[in-house]
Amino acid sequence: MASSMRQDETLSLSEDLTCAICCDLFQEPVMLGCMHHFCRSCITTYWRDLRGPAMCPQCRKEFPKKQFQTNYLVAGLVEKVRASSSAASVRNLQKQMKDGLDPRKEQLIAMIRKDEEEMNTLRKIGADLKERVCHDFQALHHFLQVEEVAMLDQLRRDQMELEHSLERHLEALHTAIREPEQRVGSLQMTTSTLPELHSRPHVPGLSVDGFKSKYIAPLQYTLWRKMLKNLKPGPLPVTFDEDTVHPSLQLSRDRTQVVEAEAMLPYKPNPKRFVQCVNVLGAQGFHTGRHYWEVGVGTKPKWDIGVALETVNRKARVKLCPNNGYWTLRLRNHTEYSAGTQPWTPLCVTSRLLRIGVFVDCEERTVSFYNADDMSLLYSFSNGPKGKAFPFFSTCLSEPGQRAQPIYLLHFPSMAV
Incomplete structure (x- = not known):
């Protein structure tokens, strides 16, 4: 005032x-x-x-x-007024600038805090990922080192055994040579003994080629098959669940392929069965741990693949999105790939996907999709399933005149070596 x-x-x-x-x-x-x-x-x-x-x-x-x-008195008053007016103007301008800048300053401070929090989060995630990568590679290095030591030790023992056998073989050959020479030298050789010499049993030879072949076999492939036993997570041997398959779909005997049937199939009634959409779940469910499996889609023009909660509505036709309990990747019109978000998220895919890798981390609640041919990431959901979930598949209905093509589950070679 x-x-x-x-x-x-x-x-x-x-x-x-x-x-x-x-x-x-x-x-x-x-x-x-x-x-x-x-x-x-x-x-x-x-x-x-x-x-x-x-x-x-x-x-x-x-x-x-x-x-x-x-008038010096007036001159003095003028100078005081001028000084007072200038100071007031400066103060007023400063106040206006401060009033205008304070909200912007608060915005900038809030942005700085947010960026700093994101930076700290990024550094923490980076450190965690670095630790995980190092741990995984240490496990692989340890496995390879153990296998290398074991194989070199086996190689050394096989070589020593073969050398000892060769030495015994050589000694037997030298003995076989010395005996007739001694007989000739003592004039004990007669014509009647010559056939006996020719009929002596041959000393069996040893296979060096067999020794060589054992260690020039596809070593990397052999180790890869051994390594599959130690993968965490190991490839999940998914099969289709007949209790959930839509009646328009037909499963192979081993339940690793699904394709549209020419007519509706008489499956037994089951509350778990999809009745509106041509869907099917995997038989293997999970709610903890990390899981990976691969799906072959070939040249199908359209499909949906991913993960579904156990609680999804199987009697209605719903959008495949996280809000409805689905985390999926889809293809339409041969080339239009997208992630099942709300709305759809188009994906830039430069070449046809023939095999899809699906990775689920239940603890981190992430669902990620990969091009299984080169393991390049296609899309990752960060708000994954909370609760029991199952692999999900939809063949989609073929267009009139199109030949129905299967979706098939890829199982890795036998773990036996």
């Missing part, structure tokens, strides 16, 4: 100390005989241009001479 009153008083005084000619605060104020004040330069210029006797531009009083008197 006091500040406002001071500003009003300053404004009123400024009006009293304003030159009537230039309408600005006095510059070197002078007083005429009529007691009116003007700037020295303003009244001088006015009188110079004036024709006739000198007069006051404000009250029109004439003067015998062009005379004025410097």
Whole structure:
């Protein structure tokens, strides 16, 4: 309130100390005989241009001479008002700038805090991922080192055994040579003994080629098959669940292929069966751990693949999205790949996908899809299933005239080595 009153008083005084000619605060104020004040330069210029006797531009009083008197008191007041007005203007401008900048400053501070939090989160995730990668590779390195030591030890023992056998073989051959030589030397050889020499049993030879073949076999493939036993998670041997398959779909005997049937099949009634859409679940469910499986889709023009909660509605036709309990990847029109979000998320896929890898981490609640041919990531859901879930598949209905093509589950080779 006091500040406002001071500003009003300053404004009123400024009006009293304003030159009537230039309408600005006095510059070197002078007083005429009529007691009116003007700037020295303003009244001088006015009188110079004036024709006739000198007069006051404000009250029109004439003067015998062009005379004025410097008013030092008014000059001092003008300087005080000018200084006060300048300071007030500066303060007012500063306040306006502060009022305008404070909200923006708060926004920037909030953005900085958010970025710092994201940076800390990113660094934590990066450290966790680095630890996980190092741990996984350490396990692989350890496995390979153990296998290398074991194989080199086996190679050494096989070589020693073969060398000992060869030494015994050589000794037997030398003995076989010495015996007839000794007989000839003692003149005990007769023509009757010659057939006996020719009929001596041959000393069996040893297979060096067999020894070589054992260790030039496809070593990397052999180790890969051994390594499959140690994969965590190991490839999930998924099979289709006959209790859930739509009646328009036919399963292979081993339940690893599903294809549209030519006519509805008489499956037994089951509350778990899909009745509206041509869907089927995998028989293997999970609610903890990490799981990976691969699906072959060949050249099918459309399909849906992913994960579904155990609780999904199997009697209605619903959109395949997380809100309805589905996390899927889909293909339409041969080339249009998208993730099952709300709305769909189009994917940039440069070449046809023949095999799809599906990875589920129940603890992290992530569902990720990969091109199984090169393991490039296609899409990842970060809000994965919470509760028991199953592999999900939909062949989609073929267009009229199109040949029905199967979806098949890829199982890795036997683990036996």
